[in-house]
Amino acid sequence: MRTSLREDYLEAILIHTGRYSHPPTAQDLSEVLHIDKGEVSAHLRELADRGDLRLSDDGRIVLTDQGTTTGKQIIKKHETLQSFLSEILGMDRSSASDEACRIEHAVSDETIDRLGDYLRSPVIQPPAGDRAKPVHSCPRGHQGHTSCGYARSLMDYEEGQRLIVRDILGRGCSKRLLDLGVVPGQLVVIKRKLRNGSIVVQVKDCAVALSPENASAICVERIP
Amino acid sequence: MKIALIGNPGAGKSLIFNQLTGLGVEVNKYPGSAIELEYGNVCYKNEKIELVDLPGIYSLDGDSEEEVLVRRFLEKDGADSLIVVLDATKLERNLYLLTQIAEYSLPMVVVVNMIDIAESQGLIIDTARLATIFGTEVLPTAAVLGKNIDRILPLALSSSQSPVLGVPYDHHIEAALRSLEKTMGTPRRKNLLALQGTGDDAALRDSAGSIATEIEQRHQMSVGQIIATNRHNFARSVAAEVVKQSPEKKRFDLDSILTRAFPGIPILFLILFSLLLSVFVIGSWMESRIVGGFTEFILPPFAALGLHPLAERIGYSVLVAMEAGLGIAFPFVFTFYLGLSFLEDTGYMTRAAFLADRSMHRLGLHGEAIIPMVIGFGCAVPAVMSLRILKTRREQTIAAFLIILVPCSARTVVVAGIVAAFVGIIWAFSIYLIIFILIIITAIVMSRLTPGEQFGMIVEMPSLRKPRIQLVIRKSWLRIKEFLFIAMPLLIVTSVFLGLFQYFGVIDIFQSLVAPITVSLLGLPEYASTALLFGIFRKELAFETLAVLSGTADLGSVMTGVQLYTFAIVSILFIPCISTVAVLYKQLGAKIAILTSAYSLFLGMLIGVLISLLMK
Structure with missing residues (x-):
């Protein structure tokens, strides 16, 4: 039996148990996993032999401690991946869930732990061994990204472009910038961009001049 | 009755203040701050x-x-x-x-200024609607035209009201504000500050910090x-209700020239160069008048008094210091300030900052x-004072080291009077080149060294x-006053001390003590060290003292070209003048004042020795 199939069974049993507050029957599993009922019974016997679960007298499937632990791990992987895909990369939740279903079987525990850390406080972590200096520059525990990642910054656009501010990172989260109106959701227009990266943006009828390092900390999205 | 004007930079506050108060304005430092506030008294209906x-x-x-x-000011002093x-x-x-001012719940009136410019841009502002939203009186004005300015004070006196509305914050913030209000018993406004990590109540900051x-x-x-986003969104919804935009006429925008690399940068150089050149030309002319006036009308009568030699020495020192101060302050510094304030008032300096970034x-x-x-x-002196606009200690330190090297107008006088006059104009420019290179090297080294x-x-x-x-004249006047207050007393005290030293022969001892350096290392005549010493309290005085000590105004006849060149560059570099050291100390502390002075002393000596060696 493939590991991924075993993990799908354990996950499905746990979720069902959690949702309906009683363990599933073989019939339930057959519906959830879209697997023929005869095949499900064969698989369940195999899993029972491995010590993952047992069949109760009323035909319900109960996980052993071993099965519960493995199942919980896989659910955690699924949730972490799904949050990352939807919240950080911006996929819609149902495709994020489908994608997570596929990745969860291959992904390592370390990756999941690091993704979890990242989601709790999205700081770009330096590689292990280089941990002494985290990249934080903002007071008040604001996230300390130093680049917009997949999103684009002001620096990526040309003069005349109309943009919506999405996020302001590390350096950019200076109080002055906020007070001048550069906040998430604000419309800005690039009025002037010199070849060396200094930039003038129009914010709320006012022109604001920025150094390149400030401009690259302002993540924006283009208005088509 | 106390009334305060408050608003964004550039909203026309100063002009309105100026029009309301007229003359009789006092400028005082706000207690515990380096910033000066303008106070003015007005009489209205016997009040x-x-x-x-x-x-x-x-x-x-x-x-x-x-x-x-x-x-x-709003918390402690308040205003009626x-x-x-x-x-x-x-x-x-x-x-x-x-929206933030409204949170202080002080009685107020709102003035919507520059209504004329807004109208010309096709903006129609419904001030009556704004008044209903905020629950205060709102008055449209055009300060440049003087429109409605006379109505401001009567309105403020008769119908100031506390605004009625507050910004609806995010529900987590609102919950935090309520819980802080309940547990700490502090007002909403303080809690808002504490949540952002400011305010002077440490206990409140702590509990707000965890929330x-x-x-x-x-x-x-x-x-x-x-919080900023909530406020901006609120301001946007108010603006949407109040401002109507009719299609704007396309107008020519000067920034389309000024902020481009070309021709913006050549224009920047042109503007700065003509500013410096005109200051130099006008300054030299005025200075010769002032110094001439002193030597003709004040010094001879004083000498004719026939005082005791010691008293005469002291009196003479005071007069020379005043001559020095006035000779530099009005012709050069004031003229320069006029030009600079003019540029600042146009808004051009921010364009310059952008291009130079x-x-x-x-x-x-x-x-x-x-x-x-x-x-x-x-x-x-004012350059060091203006370091305030740089926000970090690092930037202020680097800039302080560079400022003491920038050739100020007094140093320009030395270069012109000694090098351009007796050695050659090309050599005068070479001094600027050397200083320019030194500035760049200093900056590169300092930006690595400064934490x-x-x-x-x-x-x-x-x-x-x-x-x-x-406004330009007023601003220049305030700045020159600042200069006079700091520089003048220092000049007089230093001058008296130097005069006394001279009287008691201390100067001669000093001269022979440093003779090895002056004569053998720098290759200058012995008396040059005294001239350099005098240069500490006004750079230009180095040049004049040299002429006095050498006994002739025709310096070319007593010193060689190399000697003059060396003297000029040493006196320009070495130790910023006493007034600069004083403001450095005041603004950035003793450490920076000592370090910059030591650095420039070292640099002056180094370059001086190098030149005298190379040109021998």
Whole structure:
């Protein structure tokens, strides 16, 4: 039996148990996993032999401690991946869930732990061994990204472009910038961009001049 | 009765203040702050009203010196009425500040200024609607035209009201505010500050801090950012209700020329060069008049008094110091200030900062640092004072080291009087070149050595406008007053000491003590060291003392070209003048004052020795 199939069974049993507050029957599993009922019974016997679960007298499937632990791990992987895909990369939740279903079987525990850390406080972590200096520059525990990642910054656009501010990172989260109106959701227009990266943006009828390092900390999205 | 003017920078506050008070304005440092406030008294219907012009700010929550000052003013001093000045052309951004001021619940009237410019841009502002929203009186004005200015004070006196509305904050913030109010018993406004990590109540900051961390975890945004966003959104909804935009006529925008690399940068150089050149030409002419007046009308009568030699020495020193101070202050520094204030009032200096940003980064600074540098060409004293606009200690330190090297107008006089006159004009320019190279090397070294992080420039570029002459003169006058207050007493004291030293022969001892350095290392005549010493209290005096000590104004006849060149460059570099050291000490502390002085002494000696060796 493939590991991924075993993990799908354990996950499905746990979720069902959690949702309906009683363990599933073989019939339930057959519906959830879209697997023929005869095949499900064969698989369940195999899993029972491995010590993952047992069949109760009323035909319900109960996980052993071993099965519960493995199942919980896989659910955690699924949730972490799904949050990352939807919240950080911006996929819609149902495709994020489908994608997570596929990745969860291959992904390592370390990756999941690091993704979890990242989601709790999205700081770009330096590689292990280089941990002494985290990249934080903002007071008040604001996230300390130093680049917009997949999103684009002001620096990526040309003069005349109309943009919506999405996020302001590390350096950019200076109080002055906020007070001048550069906040998430604000419309800005690039009025002037010199070849060396200094930039003038129009914010709320006012022109604001920025150094390149400030401009690259302002993540924006283009208005088509 | 106390009334304060408050608003964004560039909203026209100063002009309104000026028009309301006329003459009789006092400038005082606000207690515990380096910033000066303008106070003026007005009589209205037999009542004495004290008007205060608060510095222009963008926000009441920040920690810039201006913002802290205004916050303290509102909390501690308060006012019987606030006149909130808004810029009609940038109403939405100005409303952001108004929403914060409203949280202080002081009686106020709102003035929507520059209504004329807004109208010409096709903006129609419904001030009556604004008045209903905020629950205060709102008066449209055009300060440049004087429109409705006379109605401000009567309105403030008769119908100041506390505004009625508050910004609806995010529900997590609101919950935090309520819980802080319940547990700590502190008012909403203080809690808002504490959530953003400011305010002077440590216990409140602590408990607000833990709530703030929780909110930040949940929102993935700093509390400051959430609050600012809420306020901006609120200001936007108010502006949408109040401002109607009719299609704007396409007008020519001067910035399409000024802020481009070409021709913007050549224009920048042209403007700065003509500023310095005209200061030099006008300054030299005025200076010769002032010095001439002294030597002709004041010194001979004083000598004729026939006082006791010691008293005569002291009196003479005082007179010379006054001559020195006035000879530099009005012709050079004041002329320079007029030009600079003119440029600042047009809004051009922010364009200059933008264009210079990249080059300034190479020096470990950013665009805004060009302003202290340019001021330094006039005089180092106000240049050091203006270091305040740089926000970090690192930038201030680097810039301080550079400012003491920038050739100020007094040093220009030395170069012109000694090198250009007796050695050659090309050689005079070579001195500028050497200084320029030294500045760059110093900057590169300093930007590596100075600890701290580099932050970039975030600066509003106000719309270009015609400068208002009365404001330009007034600003220059305030600045020259600052200069006179610091420099004059120092000049007089130093001069008296030097005079006494001379009287008691200490100078001669000093001269022979440092003779090995002056004569063998620098290859200068022995008396040059005294001239250099005098140069410490006014650079230009080095040149005049040299002429006095050598016994002739024709320096070329007593010293060789190499000697003159060496003398000029040493006197320019070595130790900033005493007034500069004093402001450095005041502004940045003893350490920086000593370090910069030691550095320039070292640099002066080094370059002097190198030149005398190379040219022998």
